[in-house]
Amino acid sequence: MGIGSGDTFAGEPVPLVKILVTYHSLSGNTERMAEAVAAGARSVPGTEVLLKRVGQVVAEDLFSADAVVVGSPVYWSNMSGEVKTFFDNWQFKFGVFPEFKMKNKIGAAFATGGQVSSGKEVTMLTILAAMLGNQMIVVSGGGAFGASATTEGDSPGIDNQELADAKALGRRVADVAARFKAGSAK
Numbered sequence: 001m002g003i004g005s006g007d008t009f010a011g012e013p014v015p016l017v018k019i020l021v022t023y024h025s026l027s028g029n030t031e032r033m034a035e036a037v038a039a040g041a042r043s044v045p046g047t048e049v050l051l052k053r054v055g056q057v058v059a060e061d062l063f064s065a066d067a068v069v070v071g072s073p074v075y076w077s078n079m080s081g082e083v084k085t086f087f088d089n090w091q092f093k094f095g096v097f098p099e100f101k102m103k104n105k106i107g108a109a110f111a112t113g114g115q116v117s118s119g120k121e122v123t124m125l126t127i128l129a130a131m132l133g134n135q136m137i138v139v140s141g142g143g144a145f146g147a148s149a150t151t152e153g154d155s156p157g158i159d160n161q162e163l164a165d166a167k168a169l170g171r172r173v174a175d176v177a178a179r180f181k182a183g184s185a186k
């Protein structure tokens, strides 16, 4: 069962949780998943969600978030260059190191790829690896490493199960972030 603002956790009121859902998408598939992740997170009471393309994220978006969920299309079995540039900009634009300014934020990943077994899990794992390198606390949901969708072939686009997985990831992130924030507010 999830918790949200207005509930109590270990006897303490649960504070408002802010979640940044950010993604790169050229042909709309990863954007649809991002919208579903955002909807899942918003379904947890007390959660505020900011949905933005990676190139539009500013320092305040990143640092005010309790949780960051990053989505990428698979490009050559890995995250796209724009998503990698986004992570590189955590240092070049936002100066996260050496203070580890992202430390203890919750992180999660989602991905879309054209084919089965062509890099979605590697893509999610490399997103999670970048988060781990920043001392974030990574969680999964909707799948073993995050939510993902196969977008080409017999059934192009995103199907209902994939959308449900994306929503489940958003709910999980919101729930874990609320529990962690409530616990660390003591």
Ligand SMILES: Cc1cc2nc3c(=O)[nH]c(=O)nc-3n(C[C@H](O)[C@H](O)[C@H](O)COP(=O)(O)O)c2cc1C
Binding pocket: 024, 025, 026, 027, 028, 029, 030, 031, 073, 074, 075, 076, 077, 078, 112, 113, 114, 115, 116, 118, 119, 120, 151, 152
């Ligand atoms: C340059 C490029 C490389 C790609 N490489 C892969 C790949 O290695 N594996 C895969 O499954 N799909 C690959 N794709 C397909 C995309 O990952 C897929 O169409 C994805 O859903 C696109 O997301 P978008 O609609 O959000 O842009 C590639 C697409 C492009 C443009």
